[in-house]
Amino acid sequence: MIQLTDIEKVYRTKTIETVALNRVNLQIERGEFVSIMGPSGCGKSTLLNIMGLLDEPTGGYVAIDGQPVKTHSDSKLAKLRNEKIGFVFQSYHLIHDLSVVDNVELPLLYRNVSASDRRKRALEALEKVGLSARTKHFPNQLSGGQRQRVAIARALAGNPEIILADEPTGNLDSVMGEEIMDILLRLNQEEGTTIVMVTHDENMALKTNRLIRFFDGQQVADSMVIEAQI
Amino acid sequence: MLKNYIKIAWAVLQRRKFFTFISLFGISFTLMVLMVVTSLYDHAFGPQMPERESDKLLFVNNMREQFKEGYTNSSPPSYYFLNRFVRPLKTPENVSINSIFMPVNSYVNNKKLTLDQKHTDAAFWDILEFNFVEGRPFSAQEVNNASRVAVINQNTRKNYFGDKEAIGQTIEVDQVKYKVVGVVEDVPVLRLHSYADVWVPITLKSQDFKRTGLKGTYFATIKAKKASDVPKIKDEFASMMLQVNKNSKPEGVQEVFSFADDIFGTFARSLMGGGKTDKSGLLYGILAFAAFLFMLLPTINLVNINISRIMERSSEIGVRKAFGASSATIIGQFIVENIFLTLLGGMLGFLISAGVLEMINDSGILAYVNLGLNLRVFAWGLLLCLIFGLVSGVYPAFKMSRLNAVEALKGGSK
Structure with missing residues (x-):
């Protein structure tokens, strides 16, 4: 589904060159729940951004459903992100000036979907994350866990094939973190949504199917979780 | 989508009231002056009683x-x-x-x-x-x-x-x-x-x-x-x-x-010195340039305010890009928002203009003038608002649309 081939990401300034990713090769299959772990600054988030077509690698190429995206225009990349990918960020990144339901509608704004259909799908997504009672609230009226659930509903609203979650529980206490993890697991198991999650939390990572470890921009381990537990 | 943009624009206006006041004041004051000038122009040179068929009339006055x-x-x-x-x-x-x-x-x-x-x-x-x-x-x-x-x-x-x-x-x-x-x-x-x-x-x-x-x-x-x-x-x-x-x-x-000139031509020729050629084009050019200069300062001011306002919203830009907005869509959004803001300022400008024109009428400075905001002046005002909105919105919108999505997300607030 997502194929990364010889991915390199190098940040260059006048005096220094920092290698964030070094020849990463990775294949994510449909229906997988993959967690990516590693110390801070090892390139996990950079990798997720490249997978999500938010950032360009300096070397190698990304292919979605077998199609390389290197030569895609800005609008074609935007369309791919809109239709295939949903994002969940550590710091939620909700739009403060919009209500919960308006936030959730966001991916559908960039599709040819009627206002009533948009609203219906946003409400369905909110129901899936248990926030039907908060549709008209604004983000600053919600707790951290509720905000992250709104962010997940937003990612779901567009019915994407893959969700990329960058430390989705990183800002939450353990109880709320568990709640969010349960939602993601349910999505993966019941609806078959492919999920790639960056996390620092070993316990969360062990609940997924596959665990990839990174160190200094390189992939140092890639194993099924049962193997990893042994 | 438009409703969503306008909701955002309205919320942004309410967020920083001082900036909003400066923006709206700049727009409405500029437009007020331009509207008063446009109304005077229309009154002096437009098809008004008794020179209604002004496109058929020529005057010899020199x-x-x-x-x-x-x-x-x-x-x-x-x-x-x-x-x-x-x-x-x-x-x-x-x-x-x-x-x-x-x-x-x-x-x-x-x-x-x-x-x-x-x-x-x-x-x-x-x-x-x-x-x-x-x-x-x-x-x-x-x-x-x-x-x-x-x-x-x-x-x-x-x-x-x-x-x-x-x-x-x-x-x-x-x-x-x-x-x-x-x-x-x-x-x-x-x-x-x-x-x-x-x-x-x-x-x-x-x-x-x-x-x-x-x-x-x-x-x-x-x-x-x-x-x-x-x-x-x-x-x-x-x-x-x-x-x-x-x-x-x-x-x-x-x-x-x-010379036999139309009403604007007679004015242009007497103002610009009598030459052999029609001076209307030159005077129109000078007036347009003066209007441009007059609008330039508030536009630059608005561009700066817009950039700082939009910078605060880099996280939003990042999120929108992540969920499928292309750079062109982002430009469109900010232009719509800016036109909404300038139309608001324009409406204020219309109200202030109506008051100022009434004051000029009552003052008796110009005998029997009855300046008003008729449909022609309204259309001119609307056009000026749109130009104002576009000019002051395009550059900031273009600048922000170029923002890398990842950088935009990093710059955002939580």
């Missing part, structure tokens, strides 16, 4: 003599010139000769009244579309007979007769008695070729008819059969002037110049 010694001398043309050379032109539908307006004294109930008087022929009333509130214009026969009849404006009627009817009554101007035959709505002083308080037959100044010089105190108002005839009339006028230069120029004069 005669310039260039002497062999190099100096020039200008004044309105003479009756002789207009009657001998302009009236016989073949292309126009009609030509009127009328005097410039002159201040005259009148006494009503022992109170001195200074009125502006204009001598006209009967064609004047055919060419121009005055609104008669009472009576009628004076006829060709009354002009031929040099009858002492007058058409007065509403203000003069009020001064003389209060609210009573004026037809058949007598007014005394410069110790001459005239019978009032008609009352017309007040004509603003900006309409120099039509304006007066009292109009009387031109034949009452028949002593002027005998003078054969080219300079005098008269105007000609020319009406074309159709607007497309205007260039032909100008050509015929220019040919006629060649003949005048050849056969009829006064002694000592090297060349004489006179």
Whole structure:
């Protein structure tokens, strides 16, 4: 589904060159729940951004459903992100000036979907994350866990094939973190949504199917979780 | 999508009230000044009573003599010139000769009244579309007979007769008695070729008819059969002037110049110095440049405010990009928001303009002006708002749309 081939990401300034990713090769299959772990600054988030077509690698190429995206225009990349990918960020990144339901509608704004259909799908997504009672609230009226659930509903609203979650529980206490993890697991198991999650939390990572470890921009381990537990 | 953008724009406006105030004040003040100027322009040069068919009207209001010694001398043309050379032109539908307006004294109930008087022929009333509130214009026969009849404006009627009817009554101007035959709505002083308080037959100044010089105190108002005839009339006028230069120029004069111009053209030529070429284009250019400069400062100010406002929203830009907005969509969003803001400022500007125009009307600075925000001025104002919104929104929107999504997300607040 997502194929990364010889991915390199190098940040260059006048005096220094920092290698964030070094020849990463990775294949994510449909229906997988993959967690990516590693110390801070090892390139996990950079990798997720490249997978999500938010950032360009300096070397190698990304292919979605077998199609390389290197030569895609800005609008074609935007369309791919809109239709295939949903994002969940550590710091939620909700739009403060919009209500919960308006936030959730966001991916559908960039599709040819009627206002009533948009609203219906946003409400369905909110129901899936248990926030039907908060549709008209604004983000600053919600707790951290509720905000992250709104962010997940937003990612779901567009019915994407893959969700990329960058430390989705990183800002939450353990109880709320568990709640969010349960939602993601349910999505993966019941609806078959492919999920790639960056996390620092070993316990969360062990609940997924596959665990990839990174160190200094390189992939140092890639194993099924049962193997990893042994 | 539009509703979503406007929701955001409204929320952003409420977020930083001081910035919002500065933005709206800048827009509304700039637009107010432009609207007042546009209204004045429309009042002076647009198709207004009595020069409603302004696209068919030409005016001859200047005669310039260039002497062999190099100096020039200008004044309105003479009756002789207009009657001998302009009236016989073949292309126009009609030509009127009328005097410039002159201040005259009148006494009503022992109170001195200074009125502006204009001598006209009967064609004047055919060419121009005055609104008669009472009576009628004076006829060709009354002009031929040099009858002492007058058409007065509403203000003069009020001064003389209060609210009573004026037809058949007598007014005394410069110790001459005239019978009032008609009352017309007040004509603003900006309409120099039509304006007066009292109009009387031109034949009452028949002593002027005998003078054969080219300079005098008269105007000609020319009406074309159709607007497309205007260039032909100008050509015929220019040919006629060649003949005048050849056969009829006064002694000592090297060349004489006179032109048939539309109302804006006459103003442009008198403002920019009399040349051989039409100065309308140049004056329009200067006015447009002045308007551009006048709008430039608030636009730059708005661009800066917009950039800092949008910078605060880099996280939103990142999120929108992540969920499928292309750079073009982001540009579209910010332009829509900015147009929404400028339209709000524009509405405020309209209200302030209406107040300022009312103040100008009431102040009496310009006699009988009745400036208002009519549909033409409204359309101009709306266009200015849109230009303002686009110009001040495009650059910040373009700049922010180029923002890398990842960087935008990092710059965002939680």
